[in-house]
Amino acid sequence: xxxxxxxxxxxxxxxxxxxxxxxxxxxxxxxxxxxxxxxxxxxxxxxxxxxxxxxxxxxxxxxxxxxxxxxxxxxxxxxxxxxxxxxxxxxxxxxxxxxxxxxxxxxxxxxxxxxxxxxxxxxxxxxxxxxxxxxxxxxxxxxxxxxxxxxxxxxxxxxxxxxxxxxxxxxxxxxxxxxxxxxxxxxxxxxxxxxxxxxxxxxxxxxxxxxxxxxxxxxxxxxxxxxxxxxxxxxxxxxxxxxxxxxxxxxxxxxxxxxxxxxxxxxxxxxxxxxxxxxxxxxxxxxxxxxxxxxxxxxxxxxxxxxxxxxxxxxxxxxxxxxxxxxxxxxxxxxxxxxxxxxxxxxxxxxxxxxxxxxxxxxxxxxxxxxxxxxxxxxxxxxxxxxxxxx
Amino acid sequence: xxxxxxxxxxxxxxxxxxxxxxxxxxxxxxxxxxxxxxxxxxxxxxxxxxxxxxxxxxxxxxxxxxxxxxxxxxxxxxxxxxxxxxxxxxxxxxxxxxxxxxxxxxxxxxxxxxxxxxxxxxxxxxxxxxxxxxxxxxxxxxxxxxxxxxxxxxxxxxxxxxxxxxxxxxxxxxxxxxxxxxxxxxxxxxxxxxxxxxxxxxxxxxxxxxxxxxxxxxxxxxxxxxxxxxxxxxxxxxxxxxxxxxxxxxxxxxxxxxxxxxxxxxxxxxxxxxxxxxxxxxxxxxxxxxxxxxxxxxxxxxxxxxxxxxxxxxxxxxxxxxxxxxxxxxxxxxxxxxxxxxxxxxxxxxxxxxxxxxxxxxxxxxxxxxxxxxxxxxxxxxxxxxxxxxx
DNA sequence: CCTGTTATTTCCGCGATAGAAAAAAGCTAT
DNA sequence: ATAGCTTTTTTCTATCGCGGAAATAACAGG
Numbered sequence: 102x103x104x105x106x107x108x109x110x111x112x113x114x115x116x117x118x119x120x121x122x123x124x125x126x127x128x129x130x131x132x133x134x135x136x137x138x139x140x141x142x143x144x145x146x147x148x149x150x151x152x153x154x155x156x157x158x159x160x161x162x163x164x165x166x167x168x169x170x171x172x173x174x175x176x177x178x179x180x181x182x183x184x185x186x187x188x189x190x191x192x193x194x195x196x197x198x199x200x201x202x203x204x205x206x207x208x209x210x211x212x213x214x215x216x217x218x219x220x221x222x223x224x225x226x227x228x229x230x231x232x233x234x235x236x237x238x239x240x241x242x243x244x245x246x247x248x249x250x251x252x253x254x255x256x257x258x259x260x261x262x263x264x265x266x267x268x269x270x271x272x273x274x275x276x277x278x279x280x281x282x283x284x285x286x287x288x289x290x291x292x293x294x295x296x297x298x299x300x301x302x303x304x305x306x307x308x309x310x311x312x313x314x315x316x317x318x319x320x321x322x323x324x325x326x327x328x329x330x331x332x333x334x335x336x337x338x339x340x341x342x343x344x345x346x347x348x349x350x351x352x353x354x355x356x357x358x359x360x361x362x363x364x365x366x367x368x369x370x371x372x373x374x375x376x377x378x379x380x381x382x383x384x385x386x387x388x389x390x391x392x393x394x395x396x397x398x399x400x401x402x403x404x405x406x407x408x409x410x411x412x413x414x415x416x417x418x419x420x421x422x423x424x425x426x427x428x429x430x431x432x433x434x435x436x437x438x439x440x441x442x443x444x445x446x447x448x449x450x451x452x453x454x455x456x457x458x459x460x461x462x463x464x465x466x467x468x469x470x471x472x473x474x475x476x477x478x479x480x481x482x483x484x485x486x487x488x489x490x491x492x
Numbered sequence: 493x494x495x496x497x498x499x500x501x502x503x504x505x506x507x508x509x510x511x512x513x514x515x516x517x518x519x520x521x522x523x524x525x526x527x528x529x530x531x532x533x534x535x536x537x538x539x540x541x542x543x544x545x546x547x548x549x550x551x552x553x554x555x556x557x558x559x560x561x562x563x564x565x566x567x568x569x570x571x572x573x574x575x576x577x578x579x580x581x582x583x584x585x586x587x588x589x590x591x592x593x594x595x596x597x598x599x600x601x602x603x604x605x606x607x608x609x610x611x612x613x614x615x616x617x618x619x620x621x622x623x624x625x626x627x628x629x630x631x632x633x634x635x636x637x638x639x640x641x642x643x644x645x646x647x648x649x650x651x652x653x654x655x656x657x658x659x660x661x662x663x664x665x666x667x668x669x670x671x672x673x674x675x676x677x678x679x680x681x682x683x684x685x686x687x688x689x690x691x692x693x694x695x696x697x698x699x700x701x702x703x704x705x706x707x708x709x710x711x712x713x714x715x716x717x718x719x720x721x722x723x724x725x726x727x728x729x730x731x732x733x734x735x736x737x738x739x740x741x742x743x744x745x746x747x748x749x750x751x752x753x754x755x756x757x758x759x760x761x762x763x764x765x766x767x768x769x770x771x772x773x774x775x776x777x778x779x780x781x782x783x784x785x786x787x788x789x790x791x792x793x794x795x796x797x798x799x800x801x802x803x804x805x806x807x808x809x810x811x812x813x814x815x816x817x818x819x820x821x822x823x824x825x826x827x828x829x830x831x832x833x834x835x836x837x838x839x840x841x842x843x844x845x846x847x848x849x850x851x852x853x854x855x856x857x858x859x860x861x862x863x864x865x866x867x868x869x870x871x872x873x874x875x876x877x878x879x880x881x882x883x
Numbered sequence: 884c885c886t887g888t889t890a891t892t893t894c895c896g897c898g899a900t901a902g903a904a905a906a907a908a909g910c911t912a913t
Numbered sequence: 914a915t916a917g918c919t920t921t922t923t924t925c926t927a928t929c930g931c932g933g934a935a936a937t938a939a940c941a942g943g
Contacts (some may be wrong), residue, residue: 174889175939202771328719335851420733565920
């Protein structure tokens with residue numbers, strides 16, 4: 102009876118407080134985890150955990166998994182997210198194609214799909230995306246789709262508007278709104294590298310580490326950073342600043358005249374061009390990797406300098422971004438199998454022997470990694486906008 | 493009367509909540525600032541500001557400066573810190589000397605002083621520090637000294653214990669405890685670069701920027717980072733990882749074999765050695781700078797490559813630490829006057845033309861900057877442990 | 884069965900915050 | 914001069930989230 106104006110039973114409950122959101126994140130990210138553990142991580146009292154987790158349990162978003170017996174004391178009754186409570190779609194839009202995944206609540210891919218783009222027209226692209234989402238929905242049935250994430254190379258404003266996407270030749274396209282109309286799902290739009298970094302932060306092998314970097318190789322070189330459990334986003338995110346680092350003063354020059362630029366030494370087109378020149382005939386990226394694995398001398402010369410360049414880049418990242426963990430991903434990450442050893446050696450040389458060794462995680466899911474990143478932003482957005490009756 | 497056990501009138505009030513601390517920091521850092529402004533910055537309602545600032549005003553830690561009239565509406569009555577409410581001492585301890593400052597509450601130096609160290613014995617160093625503090629106290633009288641900060645090159649644990657200080661040959665020295673016994677003042681110990689970075693964060697020209705880097709030149713090259721308004725501290729802080737970056741593949745090699753290493757290209761000893769070799773006779777750092785300013789060709793050759801190396805380092809920092817603001821400091825920062833132009837040009841070449849231009853701030857306070865950094869940690873510590881009766 | 888240990892819950896109080904409304908302190912236009 | 918406008922600041926009060934203490938639960942081992 103206290104002065105609340107419109108308290109119909111179906112009134113929208115307020116959005117989750119930051120603590121509830123953090124709780125949701127922790128349970129999602131750290132799997133079955135006891136309330137006691139959560140309390141320690143969140144720096145909350147046990148009492149608070151009981152209170153905070155109750156609405157999630159009532160809504161069926163958390164489940165209590167089987168009791169785990171320690172050596173002594175009352176067994177713990179860990180909380181876990183019901184990963185099949187919802188599905189999400191993630192789409193990476195490049196200049197040529199849309200690649201998508203459906204995932205569960207933990208961004209685990211359930212099905213994936215790629216579709217060529219007929220052109221760069223906004224309407225056409227939106228139509229393709231909607232088709233892909235519909236097909237993915239059918240390909241891996243389950244809980245209803247709860248959201249959609251799309252990622253593009255370029256600048257994105259507030260998770261909704263593509264302000265600049267050079268490969269699509271887009272400027273100020275309200276993509277989230279368009280996708281919501283086309284699919285009826287809540288949509289989130291994000292820069293591709295930021296999305297991938299977000300996915301690594303919540304669901305990747307470095308999710309326990311509060312600061313780490315992400316490096317992607319493929320069509321370009323991408324670079325993302327997480328510091329103190331926050332993805333670092335700046336005005337320059339989307340410009341690909343990690344893509345033009347000087348890594349070898351004697352290396353070939355990129356289109357902008359940078360010697361030994363990462364855009365030449367490490368990208369698929371850059372390697373293909375170098376090897377094509379060295380061999381005198383055209384090759385594909387896969388052939389480059391195959392020839393390098395077969396120790397073809399001219400090719401190995403190219404990939405060895407690529408490995409050194411990568412090692413140097415990783416060393417610079419560790420020393421300047423102050424991280425000791427780096428995740429490697431991207432559609433061209435197959436390169437790592439060929440150059441990993443050289444890169445590691447170079448990294449060792451760049452790094453002070455007394456310093457914490459750099460932990461490397463290689464995410465070899467290739468193209469799916471990008472789409473999964475997009476799905477992760479949708480999951481985040483869903484968690485952040487979640488409303489619970491009793492909370 | 494509710495169940496509080498020992499509530500004598502003089503009982504210690506609880507420590508400040510995080511919001512009060514943030515308020516204290518904002519007022520300290522952003523000078524005269526209206527409650528309305530503070531409310532916007534802290535994302536608090538005006539009501540909260542009234543409540544939060546009251547205890548500070550009652551304690552005399554804040555003053556209301558003269559009303560400022562806007563174009564319309566009630567004039568603002570900005571809050572400001574009473575900078576002379578307390579003084580702090582800051583000491584930088586190197587292998588050779590102790591240099592100290594007394595500062596006001598805003599880390600503005602009131603007096604400074606340098607004293608040679610007789611050796612590296614812990615007791616002797618503590619005695620020298622205590623002497624320096626006493627002399628500084630007398631040199632610039634005022635409010636009582638409220639705390640003391642000491643900084644050293646090396647690793648420091650929890651602001652109290654020097655775990656490793658190569659230049660002093662120390663291991664596990666409980667310096668804060670020792671200094672507190674010797675001086676009777678609350679003491680804080682911190683790594684030198686971290687302390688300097690902290691000072692820049694709270695009191696430096698980049699204090700409005702939430703993410704920036706600090707580069708120091710002098711005996712070595714130091715590197716500190718602030719991201720999202722937090723000084724980044726890692727396990728490797730104190731190792732000087734910014735000091736061995738490859739900046740010029742053709743440059744001379746450092747003791748560890750790194751070509752064009754920042755420890756050679758940019759430090760005072762490195763430059764002195766290069767110029768000495770080039771000229772065939774010994775020179776001092778000041779002479780190097782003077783000769784370079786006089787455009788002596790052999791010297792200019794050295795400083796020009798130093799400038800290029802510095803520009804490259806700044807570019808790498810901006811691109812990899814994702815900052816667009818860098819503060820240059822350190823006792824050898826006089827170098828900037830000589831190489832600034834070259835460095836800026838190189839930085840421009842390293843940076844994507846579409847990216848936010850890098851803002852550079854040069855703190856030319858030289859050696860005092862280090863001691864001031866130490867004082868800043870003492871101020872921080874005082875703010876963080878402050879207790880107010882009515883809060 | 885009793886004791887020790889750890890996890891979780893219940894109950895209650897406290898502190899921090901926001902919201903609304905009022906008061907304050909100017910300015911401008913009539 | 915006074916009414917009306919704007920913005921800041923204060924006062925008052927309701928609410929929300931959190932923690933502390935004690936109770937309860939669920940085991941292991943003597």
